Amino acid sequence: xxxxxxxxxxxxxxxxxxxxxxxxxxxxxxxxxxxxxxxxxxxxxxxxxxxxxxxxxxxxxxxxxxxxxxxxxxxxxxxxxxxxxxxxxxxxxxxxxxxxxxxxxxxxxxxxxxxxxxxxxxxxxxxxxxxxxxxxxxxxxxxxxxxxxxxxxxxxxxxxxxxxxx
Amino acid sequence: xxxxxxxxxxxxxxxxxxxxxxxxxxxxxxxxxxxxxxxxxxxxxxxxxxxxxxxxxxxxxxxxxxxxxxxxxxxxxxxxxxxxxxxxxxxxxxxxxxxxxxxxxxxxxxxxxxxxxxxxxxxxxxxxxxxxxxxxxxxxxxxxxxxxxxxxxxxxxxxxxxxxxx
Numbered sequence: 116x117x118x119x120x121x122x123x124x125x126x127x128x129x130x131x132x133x134x135x136x137x138x139x140x141x142x143x144x145x146x147x148x149x150x151x152x153x154x155x156x157x158x159x160x161x162x163x164x165x166x167x168x169x170x171x172x173x174x175x176x177x178x179x180x181x182x183x184x185x186x187x188x189x190x191x192x193x194x195x196x197x198x199x200x201x202x203x204x205x206x207x208x209x210x211x212x213x214x215x216x217x218x219x220x221x222x223x224x225x226x227x228x229x230x231x232x233x234x235x236x237x238x239x240x241x242x243x244x245x246x247x248x249x250x251x252x253x254x255x256x257x258x259x260x261x262x263x264x265x266x267x268x269x270x271x272x273x274x275x276x277x278x279x280x281x
Numbered sequence: 282x283x284x285x286x287x288x289x290x291x292x293x294x295x296x297x298x299x300x301x302x303x304x305x306x307x308x309x310x311x312x313x314x315x316x317x318x319x320x321x322x323x324x325x326x327x328x329x330x331x332x333x334x335x336x337x338x339x340x341x342x343x344x345x346x347x348x349x350x351x352x353x354x355x356x357x358x359x360x361x362x363x364x365x366x367x368x369x370x371x372x373x374x375x376x377x378x379x380x381x382x383x384x385x386x387x388x389x390x391x392x393x394x395x396x397x398x399x400x401x402x403x404x405x406x407x408x409x410x411x412x413x414x415x416x417x418x419x420x421x422x423x424x425x426x427x428x429x430x431x432x433x434x435x436x437x438x439x440x441x442x443x444x445x446x447x
Contacts, residue, residue: 146436147429149435150432186332
């Protein structure tokens, strides 16, 4: 099965058709997607701003991460699931949109940035106590994360303005 | 009331600012992107504050400290939210002022602002002894209403695009 066959299979599935043809299903899923995206990005910003020493300075980084990251993951899973449902409703049109493709690449880069930070830059996270400025690896990861997620929002919004209406 | 809204819509759409917003490329998407990022910050601040009251996040920090960190950020971001929202209304007055869902969103927003103040007063300014005497139920109920309202505002914001204008 080629990638094109898989896309066609998804697009022609009964669930994709129901989302595409129904009056209220697409906007309902989109509403949940927006709530989840807001919670994902907002909670990531909390940690990023702490890494940049610009907010929550009185909290040790490790405590803040343990407290906020579960919310980030729950919101991200909901955002990814609803995003996938929206995607399959018009998969070929979305794939033909440059902003959509860029958005996926940016999300992958944001995930890679998080993994690199987790396994390399943030190994001694427990030492980053309250009222202390995180080392440069942490600050770079935080700045990069904010920039990538802002770019994700820009691409997400631009999809609506550039989707081929046919 | 309806006549006044029609008249206001007509007047706004003929202003220089409205023409500028409508005809200058990237102004509307740019305003929407800033608006969405502000919504993400406000919504996350509301989620974390309510989440602390429910005992989901930041359990090792006092409620009043969490509220001081997050509820105050709502007040800081709100002016940008109102400014970008107002410019979007001036740019597309018919899409918003003659839309029932937009009216609902504005009413809910007003209620949410009042509730933000109420929650702030309860969690930040009420002495610990008084908070205990009054019990947790009232604060939890306010937090549930607070979070539900912000979720509904986000949903209403998305449904404006799907509601026909008068």
